[in-house]
Amino acid sequence: MRIRAPRGDTGGVSFEGPFDEGMKVCLGSRVGMRVLLEIAAYQAADADSLYAGARKVPWGDFLSAKSTFAVSATVRDNAALRHSGFVALKVKDAIADTLRDRLGVRPDVAPDDPDVSVVLHLRGNDVRLYLDMAGDPLHRRGYRVAMTEAPLKETLAAAVLALGGVAHDVPFLDPMTGSGTLAIEHALGARNIAPGLNRRFGFERWPDQTRAAAWKALKDAARAAILPAAPAPIFARDSSQPAMDAARRNAREAAVANDIRFELADARSLSVPPGIPAGNIVTNPPYGERLRAGPGPDPEDRALEALYRDLARAIGRLSGWQLVVLSGNPLFTRAMGRKAEVSHRLWNGPLEVRLLRWRP
Ligand SMILES: C[S@@+](CC[C@H](N)C(=O)[O-])C[C@H]1O[C@@H](n2cnc3c(N)ncnc32)[C@H](O)[C@@H]1O
Structure with missing residues (x-):
């Protein structure tokens, strides 16, 4: 799926198009978090002008007497309006007052x-109002039923695969799969399964359902485009049995369990079955994000360094495999003994991490 004329922005991408284009992005975007439909843009220097601008929006087009709603705000560089909670409250009042005038009822606020x-x-003084088409953020694909420690967000895993240039038609191996996110996202991509097929979106609960048939047609087309099987083997391994169990359950929920070979194994003795051609090792090793108790050499760092060294040595024994790693620990690069060819800065929640790529 391609969107027309996208423009990169801080923290997002904007594009113009019919409503269906937004539905397509909800259904098909692997890396986006939210899809926001702009409904108003105006200037506000203070609370009164903020409220007055929001009163001009035809809220009755977007909400019915029965709809529940919520407002969330982010605020930057406005001298008079500094608190996002206050800004959201002002706009909530404007919406409720407008609907009361038009429909004779105040709709209910439902923050959760x-x-x-x-x-x-x-x-600054620029106000932009949007409706959140996705509702729940897009990383909630609906397949994560089992958790392990420090699972990646599905959207971050998909970004690692895209930025790492991980092809679908060669073998894939994650030797430290945890809850299976990287392997599952890779399998979804390899089978051309739209990530939003198994969940509901915000716009499905809006009063205006004139595009419902178009939405159904989009989903039917996405279902018809699914490949019956992944074109190359996908291995998901971990040394922890609970992690293996979680990964398998999640993959079953995502309908890709048959595409993934789950194997309980220690990454330090990494090997590939005979006859499997070289492909991509993609992994997110443990990186010891816990706070240090005090100065001096940290025993956890030493253990991690040893693990990374053993892993680097094991990977060195394979030939022709590309390595893509998401790590927050510089010791990993040291263990590899050579500079990564690609190094992107990404955020895993509040943690700064690096996407690193070594060609064979
Ligand atoms: C940061 S977690 C991976 C999280 C995963 N990307 C996810 O989304 O759930 C690291 C994983 O490495 C596994 N692990 C640690 N040492 C290992 C080893 N020597 N061999 C295999 N797996 C190991 C842990 O059990 C853990 O599941």
Whole structure:
């Protein structure tokens, strides 16, 4: 799927197009987090102008008397409006007052599970109001039923695969798979399964359902485009049995369990079955993010360094495999003994991490 004329922005990408284009992005984007439909843009220097601008929006087009809603705001560089909670409250009042005038009722606010989620960005005096088409963020694909320690967000795993240039038609191996996110995201991509096929989106709860048939047609087309099997083997391994169990359950939920070979194994003695051609090793090793108790050599660092060294040695014994690693620990590069060819800065929640790639 391609969107027309996308423009990169801080923290996002903007594009113009019909409503269906937004539905397509909800269904097919592997790396996006939210899809926001812009409904108003105006200037506000203070609370009164913020409220007055929001009163001009035809909220009755987006909410019915029965809809529940919520407003969330982010605020930057406005001298008078500094608190996102206050800004959200002002706009919530404007929405409720507008609907009361038009429909004679005040709709209910439902902060945790609204039918319509309104998002406001205030930058200086620029106000932009959006409806959140996705509702729950896009990383909630609906397949994560079992957790392990420190699972990657599905969208971050998909970004690692895309930025790492991980091809679908060669073997894939994650020797430290945890809950299986990288292997599952790779399998979804390899089988051309749209990541949003098994969940509901915010716009499905909006009162205006004139595009419902188009939405169904998009999903039917996405289902018809699924390949019956992944074109190359996918291995997901871990030394922990609970992690293996979790990965298998998640893969079953994502309908890709038959595409992945799950194997309990220690990454330090990494090997590949005979007859498997070279492909990509993609992994997110443990990186010891816990806080240090005090100065001096950290025993956890020493253990990690030894693990990385053993892993680097084992990978060195394979020939022709590309290595893609998401790590927050510089010791991994040291253990590899050569500089990564690609190094992207990414965020794993609050942690800065690096996507590193070594060609064979
Ligand atoms: C940061 S977690 C991976 C998280 C995973 N990417 C996910 O999304 O759930 C690291 C994993 O490495 C595994 N691990 C640690 N040492 C290992 C070893 N020597 N061999 C295989 N797996 C190991 C742990 O059991 C853990 O599941």
